[in-house]
Structure formats: C-alpha cells, structure tokens
Amino acid sequence: MEILSDIVNKYSKDIILSTQELIRINSVNGNPIEGKPFGKGVDDALQYVISLGKSFDLKTHYYEGYYGYIEMGEGDELIAILAHLDVVPAENPDRWKYPPFGGEIHDNKLYGRGALDDKGPLIAVLYSMRAIQEAGLPLNKRIRLFLGTNEETNWQCIEKYLQVEEVPSYGFVADSDYPLINAEKGLLQLKLSIKGGASFILKGGNAFNSVPDKCIYIKDDTSTEFTGSTAHSAKCWEGENAIVMAAIKLYDEGVNNKLIDFIYNELKDDCYGTNIYGIFEDIESGRLTVNISKVNISEKVQEIFLDIRYPVTKSKKEVIQLLENKCSLYEIVIDEMDTLPSLYIPKDHFLVKILREVFHSETGLDSQPISTGGATYARALKNFVAFGPLFPGHKKMAHQQDEFIDIDILIKNAHIYSKAIATLGMDNKISVNKA
Numbered sequence: 001m002e003i004l005s006d007i008v009n010k011y012s013k014d015i016i017l018s019t020q021e022l023i024r025i026n027s028v029n030g031n032p033i034e035g036k037p038f039g040k041g042v043d044d045a046l047q048y049v050i051s052l053g054k055s056f057d058l059k060t061h062y063y064e065g066y067y068g069y070i071e072m073g074e075g076d077e078l079i080a081i082l083a084h085l086d087v088v089p090a091e092n093p094d095r096w097k098y099p100p101f102g103g104e105i106h107d108n109k110l111y112g113r114g115a116l117d118d119k120g121p122l123i124a125v126l127y128s129m130r131a132i133q134e135a136g137l138p139l140n141k142r143i144r145l146f147l148g149t150n151e152e153t154n155w156q157c158i159e160k161y162l163q164v165e166e167v168p169s170y171g172f173v174a175d176s177d178y179p180l181i182n183a184e185k186g187l188l189q190l191k192l193s194i195k196g197g198a199s200f201i202l203k204g205g206n207a208f209n210s211v212p213d214k215c216i217y218i219k220d221d222t223s224t225e226f227t228g229s230t231a232h233s234a235k236c237w238e239g240e241n242a243i244v245m246a247a248i249k250l251y252d253e254g255v256n257n258k259l260i261d262f263i264y265n266e267l268k269d270d271c272y273g274t275n276i277y278g279i280f281e282d283i284e285s286g287r288l289t290v291n292i293s294k295v296n297i298s299e300k301v302q303e304i305f306l307d308i309r310y311p312v313t314k315s316k317k318e319v320i321q322l323l324e325n326k327c328s329l330y331e332i333v334i335d336e337m338d339t340l341p342s343l344y345i346p347k348d349h350f351l352v353k354i355l356r357e358v359f360h361s362e363t364g365l366d367s368q369p370i371s372t373g374g375a376t377y378a379r380a381l382k383n384f385v386a387f388g389p390l391f392p393g394h395k396k397m398a399h400q401q402d403e404f405i406d407i408d409i410l411i412k413n414a415h416i417y418s419k420a421i422a423t424l425g426m427d428n429k430i431s432v433n434k435a
C-alpha cells in the first residue's frame with residue numbers, strides 16, 4: 001500500500017487538472033437531443049471522463065448517453081463505486097466569488113459547481129484506479145466506476161443501468177459524507193387534498209426536498225407575503241417554514257379552512273410531527289421528520305404536499321396509516337407522489353468494517369457510521385453504503401453558491417479511495433454471500 005500512496009501523490013497535479021477541466025464543462029441537465037437524453041453538457045462531461053479512463057488503459061463503456069463505466073480487475077465478483085457527472089444549476093452566477101464553471105484555484109481551494117458534488121470525488125476515484133493498476137496490485141474482483149448523468153433529478157441513469165447491466169454485489173457511493181453512511185431514512189412524498197376550492201389563495205414552496213421560505217396569501221385583492229428561511233427537507237428543523245407561518249396567522253385570524261386547521265392542530269412548526277406520530281424513532285437512524293413543502297389553495301383546488309423521512313426500522317405502511325388516522329378527521333385525502341425505500345447496512349457487515357478501517361487508518365479520525373435523512377444512489381442497490389467525500393465538521397458546500405473542494409481534501413480522498421478499492425478488490429476471504 002506504500003507504493004500506492006506514492007503513486008497517488010505523483011498524480012496529485014493531474015487529479016487537480018482533470019477536476020478543473022471537468023468543472024469547466026457545464027453539465028447541468030438540459031433538454032434531450034438525439035442520443036443525449038440529458039443534453040449536450042452532460043454528454044460532453046461523460047465523454048471527457050471516458051476518454052480519460054481510456055488513456056489510462058482501463059476498460060470503458062458508454063451507453064447511449066445514459067451512463068458510462070470504467071472498469072479494471074478480474075474475477076467473478078463485481079464491486080462498484082457510484083459517482084455522477086451532472087450538477088445542479090449555478091443560480092445567480094454573478095454573485096459567485098469566482099465563476100461557477102471556471103474551475104479556478106484560490107487559497108488552496110478549487111472552486112466551481114460540482115467541485116465537491118460530485119466531479120472532484122469522481123476524478124479521485126478514477127485516479128485511484130489508475131494508481132492501483134500502475135502498482136500492479138493483484139485484484140481478484142472487478143472494480144467498476146459507474147458514471148451517472150441524472151443523479152440530481154430523476155436517477156434515470158442508474159435505473160437504465162440496472163435494466164441493462166450486471167448488478168454489482170456491493171460497493172459504495174462517493175457522493176456524501178465520511179466516515180460512512182450506513183442508514184438512510186425512508187422517503188415518502190405525499191399530496192394531501194380536500195375537494196373543491198377556497199375563498200382565498202394561498203401559494204408557497206416549489207420542491208419537495210426543501211423547506212419553503214416564501215408563501216403568499218391573497219384575499220379580496222390584498223396580498224400578504226410570509227418569509228421564512230429555507231433548508232433541506234431532510235433537515236427541516238434548520239429552516240423556518242413560511243407555509244406554517246401563514247397557516248398560524250390565518251388560523252389566529254379565524255379563517256375557516258380544514259387544511260389550515262390540519263396544519264395548525266397537527267403539525268404547526270413541529271417538524272417531528274409529534275401530534276401525529278408521537279416519538280417515532282429508532283437508534284439506527286433517529287426520528288421521523290415531516291416538512292410541508294408546498295401549498296396550493298385557490299378557488300379551484302386545495303392541496304398541500306408533505307415530505308416525510310422515516311426511520312429505517314419502521315414501515316411505510318405504518319407511516320401512512322398514522323397520518324391517515326388524523327387526515328380522516330379533516331376529510332383530507334392522501335395521494336402518494338413518490339417514495340424511496342430506506343437503506344440500512346448493519347455495522348458488523350464486512351463492507352462497513354473494511355471502509356471504517358481504511359478511513360481510520362488514513363485519517364486517525366473516529367469512524368463511527370452515521371445515518372441521514374438524505375438520499376444517495378446507495379439505496380438504488382443492495383449492499384451499498386455512502387463513503388465520503390466530505391469530512392466530519394467541514395462546511396457542506398454541495399449545491400451552494402461558491403461550491404469548492406479543498407485541494408488537500410481532494411488528494412486525501414484519492415488516498416482513501418485507492419486504499420479502500422484495493423482492499424475490497426484484493427480480499428480473498430470476503431464474499432457477499434458469506435456476509
């Protein structure tokens with residue numbers, strides 16, 4: 001392994017350069033064009049990484065613009081590392097300190113959309129594979145780096161992959177936090193509605209996965225705007241929900257509406273939904289959260305949208321049942337809009353043990369696994385965990401203005417990933433069937 005880390009160090013400059021070049025390709029999902037289902041930018045980024053893999057003499061595969069992969073090693077068993085090339089848009093580019101698609105380096109930080117999520121980590125994994133190849137380590141498994149193109153929106157890339165390709169036995173997603181995430185809460189996105197319209201307008205929120213910071217109430221040509229603060233739905237306690245603010249105000253003013261009553265009586269600003277669920281939690285992943293993501297009340301419709309993240313040992317059925325018990329009191333109908341199963345890999349699973357050991361030996365840091373309400377690719381597959389690239393206590397720059405990755409952290413990631421991949425790929429004793 002000593003040699004491996006020397007080789008990684010030798011490629012430090014190239015890792016930085018390739019990440020810069022990749023950031024300069026604007027790969028926000030765009031309109032489909034022929035053979036490029038997510039637009040030209042994403043496809044250019046995919047082609048760039050594939051040709052890089054080719055130039056390292058690794059096996060490469062490109063599938064109709066949906067995904068690609070880069071592979072090495074021999075053996076029956078297939079291990080995969082999942083990463084993605086698409087990025088979220090850079091809102092207000094002129095407010096960024098440095099151009100979002102510039103890949104500029106300042107104060108030892110590499111700036112740009114995708115630097116951390118997920119281009120830097122993807123390049124770190126690719127150079128890890130190059131280093132393992134150059135070190136001549138005897139892999140007895142195949143290692144495949146999956147190149148996703150549609151992670152930030154609909155996961156069509158990984159869905160297509162699972163329809164067409166060999167399913168890997170186990171692996172990790174390089175698109176989250178260290179030390180390691182072995183529990184991701186179940187996700188449930190619902191529409192709650194009442195028949196008919198109302199005598200006023202209430203509108204707010206736009207995406208399921210965020211706490212709405214704006215809500216507008218209109219009655220008799222007078223409008224009132226409510227301003228809260230946004231946060232990710234998985235951490236809704238960090239935000240201030242503008243829809244809840246509006247509902248409290250309307251209730252206090254005596255506005256007669258069942259959805260407003262429901263929000264006021266059953267949810268208010270309690271993002272744990274205690275009135276509905278009590279203390280609904282487990283030690284593996286923590287407490288259920290519920291966020292009112294959107295409201296749409298007008299003369300024609302009355303609906304609110306909930307984003308619920310529930311503990312890994314609880315069932316979706318139970319979550320819906322408890323909600324239904326309350327909703328029926330208000331004549332509210334529940335429609336399921338989207339759902340993702342939870343993910344949980346026990347701490348004594350060999351994959352968790354190996355990755356923890358690698359992280360600890362490379363950093364000296366505590367490797368206790370963590371749980372999250374967020375969703376990574378890991379739950380699209382069995383026996384997957386999320387592993388890096390963000391260090392505990394470091395600023396979460398993914399999806400933020402001025403996104404960056406610290407240069408030393410980028411290289412550290414290549415060291416951790418190379419050791420992790422080499423250890424998984426050379427181990428004779430472990431097999432997913434025996435785990």
Ligand SMILES: [Zn+2]
Pocket residue numbers: 084117118151175
């Ligand atoms: Zn990501």
